[in-house]
Amino acid sequence: MRHFGWAGWILFVWIFVSxxxxxxxxxxxxxxxxxxxxxxxxxxxxxxxxxxxxxxxxLLAGSLTSLIVSFTVVTVSVVLGTILGTLSAYQGGMxxxxxxxxxxxxxxxxxxxxxxxxxxxxxxxIDNVVIALSVVGxxxxxxxxxxxxxxxxxxxxxxxxxxxxxxxxxIILRHLIPLISxxxxxxxxxxxxxxxxxxxxxxxxxxxxxxxxxxxxxxxxDGARYMLVAPHLVIVPGLALMVVVLSVNLLGDRLRDVMDxxxxxxxxxx
Amino acid sequence: MLxxxxxxxxxxxxxxxxxxxxxxxxxxxxxGDPVDVMLGENAQMADRxxxxxxxxxxxxxxxxxxxxxxxxxxxxxxxxxxxxxxxSSMILERFPATLQLALVSLLVSCLIAFPLGIVAALNxxxxxxxxxxxxxxxxxxxxxxxxxxxLILLFSLSLGWLPVSxxxxxxxxxxxxxxxxxxxxxxxxxxxxxxxLEVLNEDYIRTARAKGLSYIxxxxxxxxxxxxxxxxxxxxxxxxxxxxxxxxxETVFSWxxxxxxxxxxxxxxxxxxxxxxxxxxxxxxxxxxxxxDIIYGWIxxxxxxxxxx
Numbered sequence: 001m002r003h004f005g006w007a008g009w010i011l012f013v014w015i016f017v018s019x020x021x022x023x024x025x026x027x028x029x030x031x032x033x034x035x036x037x038x039x040x041x042x043x044x045x046x047x048x049x050x051x052x053x054x055x056x057x058x059l060l061a062g063s064l065t066s067l068i069v070s071f072t073v074v075t076v077s078v079v080l081g082t083i084l085g086t087l088s089a090y091q092g093g094m095x096x097x098x099x100x101x102x103x104x105x106x107x108x109x110x111x112x113x114x115x116x117x118x119x120x121x122x123x124x125x126i127d128n129v130v131i132a133l134s135v136v137g138x139x140x141x142x143x144x145x146x147x148x149x150x151x152x153x154x155x156x157x158x159x160x161x162x163x164x165x166x167x168x169x170x171i172i173l174r175h176l177i178p179l180i181s182x183x184x185x186x187x188x189x190x191x192x193x194x195x196x197x198x199x200x201x202x203x204x205x206x207x208x209x210x211x212x213x214x215x216x217x218x219x220x221x222d223g224a225r226y227m228l229v230a231p232h233l234v235i236v237p238g239l240a241l242m243v244v245v246l247s248v249n250l251l252g253d254r255l256r257d258v259m260d261x262x263x264x265x266x267x268x269x270x
Numbered sequence: 271m272l273x274x275x276x277x278x279x280x281x282x283x284x285x286x287x288x289x290x291x292x293x294x295x296x297x298x299x300x301x302g303d304p305v306d307v308m309l310g311e312n313a314q315m316a317d318r319x320x321x322x323x324x325x326x327x328x329x330x331x332x333x334x335x336x337x338x339x340x341x342x343x344x345x346x347x348x349x350x351x352x353x354x355x356x357x358s359s360m361i362l363e364r365f366p367a368t369l370q371l372a373l374v375s376l377l378v379s380c381l382i383a384f385p386l387g388i389v390a391a392l393n394x395x396x397x398x399x400x401x402x403x404x405x406x407x408x409x410x411x412x413x414x415x416x417x418x419x420x421l422i423l424l425f426s427l428s429l430g431w432l433p434v435s436x437x438x439x440x441x442x443x444x445x446x447x448x449x450x451x452x453x454x455x456x457x458x459x460x461x462x463x464x465x466x467l468e469v470l471n472e473d474y475i476r477t478a479r480a481k482g483l484s485y486i487x488x489x490x491x492x493x494x495x496x497x498x499x500x501x502x503x504x505x506x507x508x509x510x511x512x513x514x515x516x517x518x519x520e521t522v523f524s525w526x527x528x529x530x531x532x533x534x535x536x537x538x539x540x541x542x543x544x545x546x547x548x549x550x551x552x553x554x555x556x557x558x559x560x561x562x563d564i565i566y567g568w569i570x571x572x573x574x575x576x577x578x579x
Contacts, residue, residue, distance in 0.1 A: 101284060101288065104285050108285050108288070109514075109548070109552045111513070111515055112514055113517060116517055116536075120532075122300075221415075224419045224422075227423050234420070242413075246411040249407060
């Protein structure tokens with residue numbers, strides 16, 4: 001923790017609060033009609049939303065949503081991307097050619113356009129958001145894993161393992177993946193930031209989490225309608241989103257410095 | 271140069287073909303029967319069959335793809351299920367608005383990124399560098415669906431300077447362009463800073479300084495042109511962020527472009543329109559990137575030579 005400063009602490013708080021927040025005795029769907037659109041005060045720290053639900057409770061629920069979605073999507077993407085990328089680079093030839101083409105085709109869809117189309121076609125819901133973002137997410141990891149493997153596969157220790165008759169699976173698992181894990185970990189950190197924004201974006205468009213479940217994105221969308229009377233409905237989830245994304249990005253920067261990796265890691269873009 | 275052109279062109283054609291196939295397959299991902307989803311549960315049998323026939327969904331998938339590509343080559347993207355007009359005319363009508371917004375956003379992001387990146391590079395490690403890079407990190411971390419409403423709150427609702435949404439003259443473009451341009455400016459300014467730092471260490475910069483040219487002159491006429499190459503590539507790649515981000519930004523500001531059309535079509539389950547929009551946005555992105563690659567090769571002789579050997 002000491003290495004990662006306050007960004008690390010914020011992330012720790014984010015994860016802790018997301019999980020512990022669910023244990024609080026707050027019903028996030030409880031409606032207090034007299035409190036509709038109430039601004040924050042000493043009793044209710046973050047006020048109430050347009051239906052009279054406590055914003056604090058919904059913020060915590062949304063926090064868990066982005067935690068679950070981002071970690072699931074990044075885990076699936078890293079595993080799929082790494083397997084495909086290393087295998088295709090190690091195998092070479094026709095396999096590699098096909099994988100590179102497929103990567104190129106997926107990269108041809110700018111930003112989260114493909115995810116928007118997929119989520120739109122598959123229909124709303126958190127599981128479809130995870131599917132849509134994973135379909136888009138593996139590509140970056142596959143490209144990185146492939147590039148790294150290409151630069152490593154002619155190293156002496158790999159050649160030695162080959163000469164000793166080591167199985168391909170073992171060479172990849174024992175001799176290649178450990179060496180490419182540092183850049184992948186850094187890319188995964190930026191990936192978390194990108195997925196948090198993408199999930200919120202899809203939910204903002206109404207393609208993500210469905211009511212009454214909470215997401216920071218749908219909170220911003222619902223709040224935008226009441227901006228003049230109750231700006232806290234947009235500011236609260238927006239600030240939470242920004243602080244978490246900023247911390248993840250800072251952590252990624254810090255990891256890159258600590259691990260001293262020179263790669264073309266792209267920032268979480270949106 | 272010709273060889274570079276041909277290899278880029280052939281790989282572009284393959285990618286475009288892949289994109290078309292993927293977009294074509296989208297309609298087959300609709301859970302259940304797409305015809306049921308589009309018409310609802312209570313539709314008449316005859317209506318269903320008519321729609322199935324119209325969309326060609328009753329034929330084998332390979333044949334459908336061939337028909338789809340054949341129609342595409344004639345500029346036919348199918349018919350909107352909702353308004354019964356041709357998808358291509360709907361898209362053509364909306365395209366200028368998106369293009370206009372993208373170009374103005376690009377301009378806005380350059381206006382923000384160049385001063386920011388240059389100031390940061392010239393004051394490396396000092397307070398100005400930290401401020402500029404802090405601003406840039408903030409820009410990366412603030413999503414456009416948050417920045418947009420915040421700008422509306424400040425400039426439209428509180429101050430009343432600019433219209434909230436819609437497209438009516440220049441004033442209505444200011445906020446969407448800033449929203450869309452900020453994300454790009456953030457990435458761009460970091461890139462400008464790092465490439466400029468590399469260039470500033472070169473011998474010819476020292477020579478230019480040694481022969482008595484002013485620092486500003488050296489930076490603008492000697493360092494920047496040489497730092498432009500990676501920046502051009504990044505601009506091409508980041509145009510994708512612009513086009514993809516346009517979907518959300520256009521929705522925030524009710525900007526009548528292709529992005530808004532996409533979301534409206536998704537809401538109405540008008541799948542041919544969704545397919546058409548996604549196809550057009552991605553293909554323009556692919557073509558812009560191919561162009562950037564070719565221009566890059568044309569500007570930088572090292573790439574051409576490297577390609578030949």
